[in-house]
Amino acid sequence: VNFGARVNTRQILSLCTGRSMYRFKSSKYKNATPKVPKKGEGWVLDISVGAPQSFGNHIKASALHKVFSVDNRGGGSLGVLPLDDAGKKSRNCPLLHAHSEFITDFEFCPYDDGLLATCSHDATIKIWRIPDGGVVPNVPQNSELVLQPGKSRIENLSFNPAVDCLLAAATDTALQIWDLVNQSELGTNLKHNELVQSLSWRGDGNQLVSSGRDKKLRVWDPRAPSESLHAPGHANNRDSRVLWLGNTDYILSTGLGSAREREVCLRDVRRFDIPCTSWSGDSAMGLPDGSRFDICCGSHVLREANGRGLCNVHLLLLLLLLLLLLLLLLLLHLCILENYVSLFMCRKIFVHSNEHDC
Structure with missing residues (x-):
């Protein structure tokens, strides 16, 4: 319906109700703008985190709390703070x-x-x-439930996103599914050939993906007797992480290549054996370089793979090469100038000696 030339607006109206109909729901982030925090704003300072000794997560947050690993009592404690808490926590950090x-x-x-x-x-x-x-400092806390799957140490765990009180845990080379209400393990046979390094549920909770030290990515259906899919993972087994992108058919994995360069791969479970796209970076282990990835699960697109830090390194190397080239040109120029001066002096001496003989 066109409401005239002066009002440049078009609307779709319902014939039954006469109300306006919208095909697409507008996003609440449509007019959002980024806010760069000031230095120290919202930071938690002076905490002792130690050196991580596992493939799991070492910082997590909910809508109320943030929890992080601390170097205390052999690593068996966690720092627990309200989500909006900040400042120095060297001596008064509440511990669990x-x-x-x-x-x-x-x-x-x-x-x-x-x-x-x-x-x-x-x-x-x-x-x-x-x-x-x-958590109140210096007040002991009691757990609501304790599970002991076996004698092997447990590396990873993940709540099912669709079914309440269903937990997946990686114990050595096996994956276990636990019902927290009945405190029982569901009968599954989910195993890697070596240590499981990472796991992630699909958004609907029906499948999960795992990566292991056997350099394999495996997709599981807990209701099936064996794995659904498997594919070669990253060439280096030092560490790998895997993430199922919501309720889509895409899986993102990170790890190290054969030359220990960092790799990121995006896979489609419908063609799981070959990555849809991949990215390789430098081999600087654990050094922040400004590289950034933006993932958009809704449109199934890996929006951006920006190796800005890697470009900075390459730019620095290029500048060093240019400086070396300029230095070589300067040395060459000095050598030519020195030879020219020597030739001029020899010629002058020769002319002077001839005049003296005459």
Whole structure:
């Protein structure tokens, strides 16, 4: 319906109600603009995190709390702060003394912002209730549930995003699915040939993907007796991470190549054996270089792969080569100038000697 030349607007109206109809719902982020925080704004300072000893996560947040690994009592404690808390926490950081040995991974329940699952080298999984006001310093906390899958240490865990109280855990080379309500393990046979390094659920909770030290990526359906899909992973088995991109058919994995260069691969489970696209960076282990990836799950597109830090390194090398070239040209110019001066002096001496003879 055109409402005249003066009002340059077109609307689609319902014949039944006469109300305006919209085909697409406008995004609440349509007019969002980034805000760059000032230095120190929102930072948590002076915390001792130590050196991670596992492939799991070492910092997590819910809508109420943020939790991170700390170097305390053999690595069996976590720092717990309200989400908006900041500042120096060197001596007064509230700690959750969760395990007797190093905590390998932890995750918040997607349905409860105060429910935290932790696993450790002590071969136990514990479920904790964090109060809304946070953990009170120097007050012991009791776990709500303790699971002991076996004698092997537990490396990773992940809550099912669709089914409440369903938890996946990676114990050595096997994946286990636990029902937290009945405190029982569901009968599954999900195994890698070597240590499991990472796992991630699909958005609908029906499948999960894992990566292991056997350099394989495997897709599992917990209801099936064996793996659904498998594909070669990254060539180096030092570390790898895998992430199922929401409820799409795309899986993102990171790891190291044969020359220890960093790799990122995007795969489609419908053609799982060959990556849709991949990116390789430099081999600087653990050094931040400004490289950035933007993932858009809704449009199934890897929007940006910007190796800005790598470009900076290449630019620096190019500048060094240019400086060396200029230095060589300068030396060559000096040598030519020196030869020219020597030739001129010899010629002058020769002319002077001839005049003297005459």
